[in-house]
Amino acid sequence: MSFGAHLRFLLSGLLLALALAVAAPAGAQQINPTANSVREQQFLDALKQNPSAELRGRISIPDTRAATLERPAGRDWRTFHQGTMVRIGAVAVLGMLVVLTAFYLFRGRIRIEAGPSGQTITRFNGFERFMHWLTAGCFIILALSGLNVTFGKALLLPLIGPQAFTNLSVAAKWSHNFLAWPFMLGVALMFLVWIKDNIPNLGDLRWFLAGGGLIGKGHAPPARRFNGGQKVVFWAVVLGGAALSVSGIYMLYPSFSGGVLDMQFWNVVHGIVSVLMIAVMLAHIYIGSIGMEGAFDAMGSGEVDLNWAKEHHALWVAEEIEKGRAPGATLQPAE
Amino acid sequence: MARMKFLCDADRCIECNACVTACKNENDVPWGINRRRVVTINDGKPGERSVSMACMHCTDAPCAAVCPVDCFYTTADAVVLHNKDLCIGCGYCFYACPFGAPQYPKLSNFGSRGKMDKCTYCAGGPEADLSPAEFQKYGSNRLAEGKLPLCAEMCSTKALLAGDGEIIAQIYKERVVKRGYGSGAWGWQTAYRETIAI
Numbered sequence A: 001m002s003f004g005a006h007l008r009f010l011l012s013g014l015l016l017a018l019a020l021a022v023a024a025p026a027g028a029q030q031i032n033p034t035a036n037s038v039r040e041q042q043f044l045d046a047l048k049q050n051p052s053a054e055l056r057g058r059i060s061i062p063d064t065r066a067a068t069l070e071r072p073a074g075r076d077w078r079t080f081h082q083g084t085m086v087r088i089g090a091v092a093v094l095g096m097l098v099v100l101t102a103f104y105l106f107r108g109r110i111r112i113e114a115g116p117s118g119q120t121i122t123r124f125n126g127f128e129r130f131m132h133w134l135t136a137g138c139f140i141i142l143a144l145s146g147l148n149v150t151f152g153k154a155l156l157l158p159l160i161g162p163q164a165f166t167n168l169s170v171a172a173k174w175s176h177n178f179l180a181w182p183f184m185l186g187v188a189l190m191f192l193v194w195i196k197d198n199i200p201n202l203g204d205l206r207w208f209l210a211g212g213g214l215i216g217k218g219h220a221p222p223a224r225r226f227n228g229g230q231k232v233v234f235w236a237v238v239l240g241g242a243a244l245s246v247s248g249i250y251m252l253y254p255s256f257s258g259g260v261l262d263m264q265f266w267n268v269v270h271g272i273v274s275v276l277m278i279a280v281m282l283a284h285i286y287i288g289s290i291g292m293e294g295a296f297d298a299m300g301s302g303e304v305d306l307n308w309a310k311e312h313h314a315l316w317v318a319e320e321i322e323k324g325r326a327p328g329a330t331l332q333p334a335e
Numbered sequence B: 001m002a003r004m005k006f007l008c009d010a011d012r013c014i015e016c017n018a019c020v021t022a023c024k025n026e027n028d029v030p031w032g033i034n035r036r037r038v039v040t041i042n043d044g045k046p047g048e049r050s051v052s053m054a055c056m057h058c059t060d061a062p063c064a065a066v067c068p069v070d071c072f073y074t075t076a077d078a079v080v081l082h083n084k085d086l087c088i089g090c091g092y093c094f095y096a097c098p099f100g101a102p103q104y105p106k107l108s109n110f111g112s113r114g115k116m117d118k119c120t121y122c123a124g125g126p127e128a129d130l131s132p133a134e135f136q137k138y139g140s141n142r143l144a145e146g147k148l149p150l151c152a153e154m155c156s157t158k159a160l161l162a163g164d165g166e167i168i169a170q171i172y173k174e175r176v177v178k179r180g181y182g183s184g185a186w187g188w189q190t191a192y193r194e195t196i197a198i
């Protein structure tokens, strides 16, 4: 190449560079690299259609959970847990206590009308009482340790201080995790042993229509081994216990559920079912203890007074007498 | 006092993961836990962006609201921290957090998550500043030394910004105006209920 050619080449190169430099800003404005990049607002708009949407991407670390960039659904769970759950819980527990207190003041203790007979009849055998108390004992601790999660920081924390409250909550959490299993066993046993006596029938309907003998004076229609109210308790325990077990296991083993959204869902189920069940159980405990004379013996010694049995389970007493399992050969149906 | 925030300029992030590594190293983060991560959205498609994400130190933090033992606290710099001595590892803050920040070391037994761990904004924990106990539980306390979180300080493209919210928003705004585009401050609307108007 001659010197002139060199110069021309250089010059044309320079001109080209200049031309590019002049054109560059215009070019940059035309090619907007973010024209179709997602912005947070687009994602938040999409959430209006599907509030539980997550924004996931790709990550280069092994923990796939970290691939979720944003998951605002936690907001709704927070609102539930800090608001709705606390309200439902307070209404269920306090509401039931108010109802029971009012009932006690209004109706008083339900007596054995004919007075104790002195004779007893076996109502629950040792095994039945064992499974009842196994379930009941676990239930009470599960309920208290669970309610500590919901209400503890509002009620207990200010009283006992942070470190004591943490120690208590750790103990509560361990009890909750471990007693869940004997509780499940107890519910399963009660289901198997008592289901045959707990199939709903027309008699139960009549029993409810008559107010179960609790409201007003008159007698409830005679019941077999379990009356309508007791059947409701049975099914509340079986179905509620099953719901608590399933939802609880999903929370215990995060790997079983599809992710945190599922766990939020199971927590909501667990929370609502547990406080409803606590309300039902408060009523059950009331009527089985101070609410009714003679009732506790059924689960205490297993032997109930014959007159109590006749007043509340006339048909059952008749069946037992027929089978020769009751004292007193004569059958006097309590109406 | 400053209102500390994180801001990731996704148009600058090159997904080098140096922030992730720096964080792990600086804070001796336990095995299996990543206080910071880089997520690439629209991977391989036009408009692909990478965002470095950690705890955003939310305004009215959801984790703190749902904690059953109230183990969270907010520092004067608006950094959301928690007390591991009080944490019972229940997992509720993970349910509530919109960014999946809280994590738990796995313990052998069922139902026993370890004590929660998350980004501390390199601000340690409730122990005495710069004490060995603080380092062992929470990692370093750069804020006490007058420094910013290491992830943002060493970011090679300065995509990840840490500091007072108003100052980093201003830096971001100037960038967007100068270069003519910006894909927005990811997470800000969710964490702080505000966005950067440009």
Ligand code: HEM
Pocket: A081, A085, A139, A142, A143, A144, A145, A146, A147, A149, A150, A173, A176, A177, A180, A181, A183, A184, A241, A244, A245, A246, A247, A248, A249, A251, A252, A267, A270, A271, A274, A275, A277, A278, B090
């Ligand atoms: C049957 C097996 C059960 C299992 C596996 C189970 C498991 C769990 C788990 C994992 C939690 C999350 C809290 C934490 O980890 O600290 C929880 C919370 C709770 N549980 Fe259970 N539980 C069971 C039964 C019950 C029963 C019988 C009750 C009481 C009636 C109950 C009442 C509660 C309550 C009130 C909460 C707190 C709800 C909240 O505020 O979020 N649970 N349970």
Ligand code: SF4
Pocket: B054, B055, B056, B057, B058, B061, B062, B063, B064, B080, B096, B097, B098, B099, B100, B101, B102, B118, B191
């Ligand atoms: S990002 Fe998550 S852990 Fe951090 S303050 Fe917000 S809710 Fe809490």
